[in-house]
Amino acid sequence: MSIRAILFPEPIRSERLLKNIRDYSRAVETLTWQRQSIFAAISILTGLFFEPWKAALFFSVCMSCEYIDLKLAHRAKKIPDGDVKITRRVFHAYTANTFLSALTISTYAVWVGITEDGMGVFTALFCLFAAALYASINNHQIARALAIRLTLYGMSFLLITVRDLWVYRPPLHSEMWLQFFTVIFVMYFLIDCSLGFLRMYRRDIKRLEDLEIEHERAKAALVLKSQFVAVVSHELRTPLTSIKGSIDLINSGKLGTFNPQAESLLKLAGRNSQRLAILVDDLLDLQKLEEGKMKFEKETVEVRRFLSEAIGTHQGLAEKYNVHLNAKLEGKAPIYVHTDPSRLLQVLGNIISNAAKFSSEQGVVDIWITVVSGRVRIHVRDHGVGIPEGSKDEVFGRFTQLDSSDQRQFGGTGLGMNISREIITAIGGTIDYESEVGVGTTFCVELPCTTVLDSNSHLEELSLSEDSPPDRAIAASAQS
Numbered sequence: 001m002s003i004r005a006i007l008f009p010e011p012i013r014s015e016r017l018l019k020n021i022r023d024y025s026r027a028v029e030t031l032t033w034q035r036q037s038i039f040a041a042i043s044i045l046t047g048l049f050f051e052p053w054k055a056a057l058f059f060s061v062c063m064s065c066e067y068i069d070l071k072l073a074h075r076a077k078k079i080p081d082g083d084v085k086i087t088r089r090v091f092h093a094y095t096a097n098t099f100l101s102a103l104t105i106s107t108y109a110v111w112v113g114i115t116e117d118g119m120g121v122f123t124a125l126f127c128l129f130a131a132a133l134y135a136s137i138n139n140h141q142i143a144r145a146l147a148i149r150l151t152l153y154g155m156s157f158l159l160i161t162v163r164d165l166w167v168y169r170p171p172l173h174s175e176m177w178l179q180f181f182t183v184i185f186v187m188y189f190l191i192d193c194s195l196g197f198l199r200m201y202r203r204d205i206k207r208l209e210d211l212e213i214e215h216e217r218a219k220a221a222l223v224l225k226s227q228f229v230a231v232v233s234h235e236l237r238t239p240l241t242s243i244k245g246s247i248d249l250i251n252s253g254k255l256g257t258f259n260p261q262a263e264s265l266l267k268l269a270g271r272n273s274q275r276l277a278i279l280v281d282d283l284l285d286l287q288k289l290e291e292g293k294m295k296f297e298k299e300t301v302e303v304r305r306f307l308s309e310a311i312g313t314h315q316g317l318a319e320k321y322n323v324h325l326n327a328k329l330e331g332k333a334p335i336y337v338h339t340d341p342s343r344l345l346q347v348l349g350n351i352i353s354n355a356a357k358f359s360s361e362q363g364v365v366d367i368w369i370t371v372v373s374g375r376v377r378i379h380v381r382d383h384g385v386g387i388p389e390g391s392k393d394e395v396f397g398r399f400t401q402l403d404s405s406d407q408r409q410f411g412g413t414g415l416g417m418n419i420s421r422e423i424i425t426a427i428g429g430t431i432d433y434e435s436e437v438g439v440g441t442t443f444c445v446e447l448p449c450t451t452v453l454d455s456n457s458h459l460e461e462l463s464l465s466e467d468s469p470p471d472r473a474i475a476a477s478a479q480s
Contacts, residue, residue, distance in 0.1 A: 014084045019205065021090055024141035025073035031138060036066060038134075042127055046108075049123075050116055058108045065101035072097070091142070098145040099152075105131050106156040113160035124160055128153050129186055136194035140201045146194055153190075157183045226290055233283045240280060244273040282415040286398070289422045296340040296427060300450055303335040303369060303376055310345050311367060314352050318365070321356040328368040335369065335376050338450040343423045347431070348378070350416040351443045355382035358441070374449050381442040387435035395433070396421050 039062045047055030072093055079086050106128070113124030135149040161180045170176045247270045249255065251263075258266065288294035311327050318325045355365045359382045366381040387395060398418045424431045424445060435441035 014082070014087055016205070017091060018079060018081070018087045020141050021076050021079070021087065021094070023201075024094065024139070024145070025076040027138050027141060028069045028073040032066065032070065035134075036063070038130075039063070039066075046112060046123065050112060050120065054108070054111065058104065061104045062101065065097055065104065068097045069094070069101075094142060095144055095148070098139075098142075098148050102131075102135075102149045102152040106152045110156050110159055113156075114163060121160060121164075125157065125183070128156050129190070132190045133193070136190055136197055140194065140197040143198060146198065150191060150194060154187050157187055226287055230284070230287045233280050233287065236276075236280050237284075240273065240276055244270070244277055247273055279415075282419060285419050286415060289419065289426075294423075294426070296343060298338055298340050298427070300336050300338050301341050301344075303337055303378070304329045304331065306341060306344070307348075307367065307369065307378065310348050311352075313345070314349060314356075317349075317353055318356050321359065322361045323356040323359045324362075324364050325352070325356075326364050326366045328366070335371055336450045337376060337447045339427050339429075339447060343427065344445075344447075347420040347423055347445060348380070350420045351380045351445070354416070355380050355384070355441070355443070358382055358384035360384060371449065375446050376449050378445045378447075379442055380444075381440060383440040386437040386439055387433065387441050388437055 039059055043055045043059035046058075072090055076090055079090065109124040109128045109131075112120045112127075116123075132150060132153040135146055135153070139146045139149060161176075161183045164170075164176050165180060168176065247266060250258075251266055251270050257263075285294065307327065307329055311325050315325065352365065352367075359365060363383055366379070368379050370377045370379070396417050398415060421431050424447075427447070429445060429447040431443065431445050433441055433443045
């Protein structure tokens with residue numbers, strides 16, 4: 001077995017070859033009109049000053065090669081990954097067509113250079129130089145194609161110049177020898193330029209392969225992390241539920257009373273167990289969202305009734321922070337949405353919890369609704385510290401908080417609003433906020449209204465802006 005076969009196994013070499021062919025094909029398609037314009041210009045120029053029929057024949061053969069290259073480029077797009085047979089077939093077809101195209105250009109240049117003295121030699125050499133430079137810049141994707149063109153063009157260079165030296169045998173100080181050495185220098189320049197582009201291309205390919213490997217490793221690490229979080233969260237939930245239940249039972253007083261110091265410690269343990277339970281639930285929800293496994297059981301919900309029940313559910317939370325929930329839900333017309341009530345309740349719980357947490361003691365959290373253009377908006381406004389401008393990424397980010405210092409005033413995992421946004425997006429709604437530092441923040445959840453086939457029900461249209469205060473909402477409802 002050869003060293004090349006050991007270092008570069010067949011699948012790896014085939015993948016690289018397919019990559020080279022696809023890159024070469026893109027160059028063929030991108031530069032088609034440029035090449036054809038060059039061939040047309042050369043044909044017209046040489047046809048006017050030399051033999052027209054030979055120029056026409058040259059142009060016809062070149063256009064045939066161009067057509068074959070374009071057909072191969074279209075075919076290369078459709079090569080399935082890992083199909084070694086078709087890959088090699090296209091590669092050999094490109095090689096054969098490149099040989100035909102380079103041979104045509106070289107033959108025509110040699111004919112012009114040999115049969116037409118003076119101006120013909122200059123024209124032939126310049127056309128060969130242009131063709132070789134073009135190949136070195138644009139044909140480095142397939143090294144064999146580049147080598148074929150440079151070899152044929154180099155032989156043509158030497159044939160034109162060496163023929164004159166052989167026929168006329170001029171002295172070393174004549175212009176013919178100057179022409180010969182100039183050609184040698186030009187050939188060296190073209191080869192060096194070609195090798196430079198080839199090295200850069202292969203270095204870029206290597207970097208791309210390294211990036212793909214790192215990307216696959218990152219994906220594998222992400223999957224492993226997700227699995228780890230899922231397993232740990234599930235394993236934590238069972239003992240944590242038992243611990244929390246036991247502490248809650250003790251704190252209820254059904255097992256007797258304890259001294260004040262013990263009661264204080266038990267209440268602290270109860271609060272921390274509750275925080276851990278919320279963290280575990282958030283991690284599990286985050287895991288489900290990442291894997292697309294969160295299930296949504298949608299049903300038609302009347303918004304006012306749902307919000308009234310949701311606010312009642314969170315009264316205990318408001319009392320904990322010594323905050324009053326000021327709900328303004330008056331109105332005769334029912335408003336329906338088709339949503340998952342449990343998930344929507346989870347989102348509202350996060351918003352109300354944040355509003356209560358960031359409100360001052362004895363503060364008020366306003367909750368009201370508006371309907372605009374067939375979409376219901378649920379507003380929750382606090383009068384707390386507010387959110388600085390440009391903080392949306394931190395508000396809706398994962399494991400991020402506006403105050404991330406060790407001495408931050410408000411606790412939390414930084415997952416609640418991120419999960420809320422993912423849930424609202426999944427059920428077809430949007431969530432956003434408006435805030436002013438020192439004045440407060442208004443969060444708005446917007447959902448599409450659902451038409452209920454009931455002759456006694458209709459949608460109430462309230463032409464209010466998102467920051468409309470509750471009093472204006474009541475007034476608009478009364479006027480309607």
